[in-house]
Amino acid sequence: MRAQTMIAATALLCAATWSAAADASVIKIGALFAVTGPASFLGAPEQRTAEMFVEQINAKGGLGGHRIVLIVKDTQGSPEKAVSFAKQLIEEEQVFAIIGPSTSGETMRIKGLCEESRTLLISCAAAEDIVKPVARYVFKTPQTDADAARRILDVLKKRKLSKVAILSSNTGFGSAGKKQLETLAPEYGITIAANETYDKTATDLTDVATKVKAANVQAVINWSIEPAQAIIAKNIRQIGLTVPLFQSHGFGNLSYAKAAGQAAEGIIFPCGRLLVADVLPAKHPQRAVLMKYKTDYEARYAPDAVSTFGGHVYDALLILVSAVETAGTDREKARAAIEKIQGLVGTAGVFNFSATDHCGLAKDAFEMLTVKNGRFVLYKD
């Protein structure tokens, strides 16, 4: 009896696996998001966006006639988990493509893995290292951190602020941004008078702010994605520093501005146009896409809930849809199709890919924003 049950179970399992593998009407897309953990500010809106997008596509008859099956794995922002989940998605699930991971550190750890196994990876993380040097199967949708750094340095140069402090959190995002600023600052004739890294879970940073004050700088640039970026804003103002505060594109989430309250006023940061979609001129090329994503997302989840990070997943899926529609579900052809995408309007900007550019966005994909009366508005110098 027991042996029979075992055989039956095995047979059933085989049948199930076989039917799933052979089910041509389904296209499997893996997703690695930091849904929980310290980077959940990225992963949670990303997961919601992916679910919404896939539902919309499937309701319209799927992707080229194939129903999309989305397999989301929560990496908790840990590179080790990202690696093991990526292996699982590639080897067991044999997914068509992987969207994510949410953070640069995780992406760098699985870049080689995806390249070797010829799995399409469309990362939602910003570091330039992801696409430089180019890996044939690895793409990314957020604007490059080097461009964010350049936009900030542009403003500094224009305002003749030549002595700055750089603060960054001890994460992949923080150290990548710090590296970019260190490399680019000399080109703009800007000296770095203080350069400090703080813990991502810090509860108060008055001591770090004091060190900045001691360095007598003309501006502060902070590079992090964690809640600490709101803490540092408060601490800098509390100890009486009034110099301009610049943040990275990681500040693009209204809940940070709310957490910093009065101290957030006047913070300048580069960001995609999603958060200012409603004040863009009607004829702006991105306006239609941005407003559709914003209205859909906020209708489904909560008002004012949209964040740029979910937008990166939206773009990744737009790219994948475009590739499959032109080249079908052959992975090799789809990969080549992505490299040929021109003028695809996404939430982060207008994508123009090539064999040597796997990011596809230019410096102007960033808009400089500032905080005014608790809202994000366009920065004007």
Add this chain to the structure above:
Amino acid sequence: MSSELALQYLLAGITSGSVYAVVAIGFNIVYNATGIINFAQGEFVMLGAMTAITLHAYLPLPLAIASAVLLTALAGALVDLLFIRWLRRPTVLRMIIVTIGVSILMREAALKVWDEKVRSLPYFSGNEVSSVRIFGAFISPQVFWLLGLSAAMVLVLAIFFRFTLTGRSMRACSANRDAAALMGIDTRSMVTLSFAIAAAIGALAGCAVSPIAQTHYDCGAPLAIKGFTAAVLGGLGSSGGAVTAGLLLGILEAASVSVVPAAYRDAVAVLLLLVILSVRPSGLLAGRDEARLKEY
């Protein structure tokens, strides 16, 4: 270094130290009743602050905080009733493992009930940019609230554990549970009560630190690590020791930032902790003889 700058570092240390201190006090209550470390203490801090933030949308701030403290105290009692009371042999190790499990459970539940977003209560006085000027250096008015609250907690707890029958019974449970039971003390209820009080104190601490450190579902663990460090450094069971050690830890961190890169802040603090504990294993303020009687 100019004296103004030195003072600013000191005030920075007191700011972060006051956060550690107020969180550290909560560890002592469960310890005084059971002799264990409640690893869910950080989650009580988080839960109290999150609840208060939610209630503040409908209630004035003092009332929101008071209700949050009460609700969290109930949650604390519930933790004991559901998970700890049923242990047939509540050894130290088992109870520690259970509290770690509870902390994970509470964190995940908070993520589901609320979301991943960061929130904070408004500053009790002033706002995000206001500060008090002392001889050219600045400190947030919230720090005075934290220090005052810590002092009040220490005083109330000292009276409670030394002079009330309930408080003394609670300490008896920790010293020797069997003997306490033989004396007619309802040891199980004492443990439940200790969890409720610890949760209430944690919640109050959470509300008070929220304007400074901000609150989100995952903020409990980092606060608890620093709070726990301060509690051990001060001598477990001693609330006054916890506050002193919390402030000391903050000041040591700020002092280290003034000379070495800020990246080493935690490393320096932990190193000093190790040194102090190797010289005084029982902590700064706990007596050596008293420590020898404890299980570890």
